[in-house]
Amino acid sequence: MQEIEKNQKKPLIVAFCCNWCSYAGADLAGSSRLSYPAEVKIIKVPCSCRVNPIFILKAFQRGADGVILCGCHPGDCHYSEGNYRTRRRMGLLFSMLNYFGIEKERTRIEWVSAAEGAKFSAVMNDFAKTINELGENRRLEDLRCKD
Amino acid sequence: MHRIGVFVCHCGSNIAATVDVERVSNALAHEPGVVHSVNYQYMCSENGQQLIKNAIKEHNLSGIVVCSCSPRMHEATFRKTAEAAGLNPYMVEIANIREQCSWIHKDVEEATEKAIVLARTAVAKLTLNKPLVAGETGVTKRALVIGGGIAGIQAALDIADAGYEVDIVEKNPTIGGRMAQLDKTFPTLDCSACILTPKMVDCAQHEKINIYSYSEVDKVKGFVGNFKVTIKKKARYVDETKCTGCGVCMTNCPSKKGLNSFNMDLNTRPAIYIPFAQAIPNVAVIDPEQCIKLKSGKCGLCSMKCGANAIDYKQQDSFVEREYGAIVVATGFKPISLENFNEYGYADNKDVITSLELERLMNAAGPSKGTLVRPSDGEHPHVITFIQCVGSRDVSGCGKPYCSKICCMYTAKHAMLIREKYPDTQVNVFYIDVRTPGKNYDEFYRRAVEQYGVNYIKGMVGKVYNENGKLMVQGSNLIDNEQVTIASDLVVLATAIEPDPSVKDLATKLTISIDTNNFLTEAHAKLKPVECATAGVYLAGVCQGPKDIPETVAQASAAASKVIGLLAKDKLKGNPCVAHANEMTCTGCSQCAEVCPYGAITYENKEFRIGGGKTEKRRVASVNPAVCQGCGACTVTCPSGAMDLHGFSSAQILKEVEAICKR
Numbered sequence: 186m187q188e189i190e191k192n193q194k195k196p197l198i199v200a201f202c203c204n205w206c207s208y209a210g211a212d213l214a215g216s217s218r219l220s221y222p223a224e225v226k227i228i229k230v231p232c233s234c235r236v237n238p239i240f241i242l243k244a245f246q247r248g249a250d251g252v253i254l255c256g257c258h259p260g261d262c263h264y265s266e267g268n269y270r271t272r273r274r275m276g277l278l279f280s281m282l283n284y285f286g287i288e289k290e291r292t293r294i295e296w297v298s299a300a301e302g303a304k305f306s307a308v309m310n311d312f313a314k315t316i317n318e319l320g321e322n323r324r325l326e327d328l329r330c331k332d
Numbered sequence: 333m334h335r336i337g338v339f340v341c342h343c344g345s346n347i348a349a350t351v352d353v354e355r356v357s358n359a360l361a362h363e364p365g366v367v368h369s370v371n372y373q374y375m376c377s378e379n380g381q382q383l384i385k386n387a388i389k390e391h392n393l394s395g396i397v398v399c400s401c402s403p404r405m406h407e408a409t410f411r412k413t414a415e416a417a418g419l420n421p422y423m424v425e426i427a428n429i430r431e432q433c434s435w436i437h438k439d440v441e442e443a444t445e446k447a448i449v450l451a452r453t454a455v456a457k458l459t460l461n462k463p464l465v466a467g468e469t470g471v472t473k474r475a476l477v478i479g480g481g482i483a484g485i486q487a488a489l490d491i492a493d494a495g496y497e498v499d500i501v502e503k504n505p506t507i508g509g510r511m512a513q514l515d516k517t518f519p520t521l522d523c524s525a526c527i528l529t530p531k532m533v534d535c536a537q538h539e540k541i542n543i544y545s546y547s548e549v550d551k552v553k554g555f556v557g558n559f560k561v562t563i564k565k566k567a568r569y570v571d572e573t574k575c576t577g578c579g580v581c582m583t584n585c586p587s588k589k590g591l592n593s594f595n596m597d598l599n600t601r602p603a604i605y606i607p608f609a610q611a612i613p614n615v616a617v618i619d620p621e622q623c624i625k626l627k628s629g630k631c632g633l634c635s636m637k638c639g640a641n642a643i644d645y646k647q648q649d650s651f652v653e654r655e656y657g658a659i660v661v662a663t664g665f666k667p668i669s670l671e672n673f674n675e676y677g678y679a680d681n682k683d684v685i686t687s688l689e690l691e692r693l694m695n696a697a698g699p700s701k702g703t704l705v706r707p708s709d710g711e712h713p714h715v716i717t718f719i720q721c722v723g724s725r726d727v728s729g730c731g732k733p734y735c736s737k738i739c740c741m742y743t744a745k746h747a748m749l750i751r752e753k754y755p756d757t758q759v760n761v762f763y764i765d766v767r768t769p770g771k772n773y774d775e776f777y778r779r780a781v782e783q784y785g786v787n788y789i790k791g792m793v794g795k796v797y798n799e800n801g802k803l804m805v806q807g808s809n810l811i812d813n814e815q816v817t818i819a820s821d822l823v824v825l826a827t828a829i830e831p832d833p834s835v836k837d838l839a840t841k842l843t844i845s846i847d848t849n850n851f852l853t854e855a856h857a858k859l860k861p862v863e864c865a866t867a868g869v870y871l872a873g874v875c876q877g878p879k880d881i882p883e884t885v886a887q888a889s890a891a892a893s894k895v896i897g898l899l900a901k902d903k904l905k906g907n908p909c910v911a912h913a914n915e916m917t918c919t920g921c922s923q924c925a926e927v928c929p930y931g932a933i934t935y936e937n938k939e940f941r942i943g944g945g946k947t948e949k950r951r952v953a954s955v956n957p958a959v960c961q962g963c964g965a966c967t968v969t970c971p972s973g974a975m976d977l978h979g980f981s982s983a984q985i986l987k988e989v990e991a992i993c994k995r
């Protein structure tokens with residue numbers, strides 16, 4: 186039963202990318218034709234520090250199987266220290282999610298610069314592989330408010 | 333009701349080859365809120381844009397989604413298109429179906445499905461977009477330059493030459509800074525005063541430049557284009573408008589034992605003094621710690637002798653408030669204190685000196701009138717040993733981890749000048765590495781070694797001690813792999829430089845950041861080397877990092893050109909995607925202001941109606957849109973959810989999440 190479901194449902198991955206580095210990195214992956222799975226969908230934010238933990242909770246609640254957050258490398262944030270806040274904040278959130286039973290592999294922070302198209306694609310491939318292996322995120326299923 | 337138009341671009345075959353564009357535009361036509369959905373070969377072309385403009389008018393669209401290449405490519409284009417058709421430019425969203433879809437997927441089915449999701453997500457976001465208008469503020473056409481060394485002088489002259497008013501605030505009684513203390517400059521060996529003092533005079537005579545000497549920045553308010561700065565003019569006890577700089581007071585002052593800081597404390601000066609002959613302004617100043625009249629009330633000789641009647645013992649610190657459009661920070665450096673370096677015996681031996689002290693000893697206007705003598709006995713030294721990297725590249729924690737950058741070159745200069753003037757002198761230099769990047773720099777250093785026979789020894793010095801009146805310099809020679817001890821008459825320490833200590837306080841006032849070594853941080857290490865993260869504040873000289881004179885001048889001119897570019901504008905257009913506080917839910921907790929890197933958030937006490945004809949006063953956050961850069965840090969920090977960001981509101985992002993997660 187589970188097996189069938191797995192094959193039917195493609196995993197859902199939400200990727201938050203900061204405008205200045207990671208979104209540009211994703212563009213470079215695109216213009217270099219470096220593929221990554223179609224289940225990855227990008228949301229652009231001005232800085233990684235714009236990502237509220239609530240956005241990530243909402244994604245899981247709505248059935249996302251993995252959420253990845255990409256920002257500029259430490260020290261390179263366009264707003265100088267936004268990504269340091271992200272790192273601290275998300276560290277807390279991820280361990281809390283893990284405690285709730287959402288495997289910590291389902292969340293990730295990656296630093297991808299505008300020059301790292303190859304890294305962007307590699308990161309997304311690797312993350313999608315991990316999520317595929319983990320299968321569907323059933324943990325928050327009861328809380329999912331499906332329309 | 334939303335009236336959204338969707339425009340799917342083929343981008344030739346770039347998109348259309350992998351994404352079934354027809355299917356995308358058809359699918360989107362059925363999305364709630366969408367009233368018009370088409371596809372076209374090249375949306376960014378003249379015809380494509382015309383098609384969008386026509387549709388906006390014809391269908392009375394409230395917003396548009398363009399499914400095309402990355403917004404980094406053509407978002408600005410389509411915003412202009414929308415604006416031309418009478419739509420607010422911020423009612424445009426881009427679905428990136430090229431870089432994020434057609435270019436990375438091969439399977440048409442898969443790519444088409446993803447393109448539909450991306451387009452839907454953009455539509456979902458757009459339903460919550462609000463028309464945004466970039467705020468405009470005026471620009472005060474005057475610049476403030478903090479620090480009157482060569483960096484400040486150069487920046488001020490450049491800005492003034494472009495026709496804008498400039499104020500220089502200098503904490504010392506005269507402008508000129510460190511460069512005024514130098515004897516000769518590398519690599520050309522021209523005399524420092526000869527090239528600097530004409531520029532100082534230019535500053536004094538420039539009709540657009542106003543010098544506040546012996547003054548400090550007290551308070552800074554405002555933001556780019558509109559700074560309000562309070563300048564503290566320290567009491568100099570001399571009326572600047574009357575003093576002629578004749579110097580009669582100096583010769584008559586009976587209290588002559590003050591240390592002459594301009595000469596690095598190597599000699600003394602009277603209580604009333606002019607720092608050096610070419611000082612600008614050429615006006616005396618009284619040291620209140622040393623003046624007998626100010627301390628005990630008795631004396632008053634200078635006042636009696638002053639023909640201009642300029643002495644005013646009752647003078648007090650005064651404050652002036654001035655407005656500026658831009659600020660240049662050029663606060664310079666000082667050599668580090670050597671208290672952590674007892675091994676070099678600096679505190680115990682008068683003949684162990686720093687390089688800046690040597691500059692004064694070699695300067696014709698210095699304490700020894702340019703004859704190189706030992707400070708202890710006034711004798712001519714026959715063996716001089718230089719020690720490089722004193723406190724630089726020091727990871728032990730005693731000194732500074734960075735390279736001070738100028739020491740290799742000035743040590744070569746000193747060695748060369750000494751050998752030139754006193755060929756009977758033996759000159760040794762202990763070094764770790766010799767670093768000479770720069771035009772004509774390595775040639776200069778090689779001349780010191782090859783032409784002037786300076787004895788360079790690769791190795792560190794462990795100890796300097798006094799033995800029978802000789803300074804014994806004990807170190808290693810790494811090339812010959814042996815320990816050496818050199819009996820010297822004079823030891824010169826190439827002391828590390830650090831930012832002037834005043835910079836810490838100033839950084840807080842200007843809300844600009846400072847690194848672990850107290851250097852001011854530029855907005856981008858590579859691409860914005862003179863800008864600060866705080867808009868309207870620029871950096872010049874060593875306050876930003878170690879630099880020699882040519883680099884300092886180049887950076888000062890760069891900062892000036894940025895200032896000129898700013899002051900040339902009549903209005904500053906902001907980025908409308910800025911934060912804003914909901915005053916109904918804001919509790920005034922201050923957490924947002926703490927995370928704001930730009931100091932854009934302040935608090936106001938506001939009256940609110942609470943029903944029953946009553947009002948209540950509450951403290952609420954208010955964001956200055958001219959200062960906010962739109963990072964969004966405050967939105968996540970705010971515990972009551974009162975902070976939000978235009979263009980990237982929480983509701984918008986949550987809508988995007990929902991749209992993506994809809995199966």
Ligand code: FES
Pocket residue numbers: 203204205206207231232233234255256257262263264267268
């Ligand atoms: S702008 Fe990229 S992480 Fe802040």
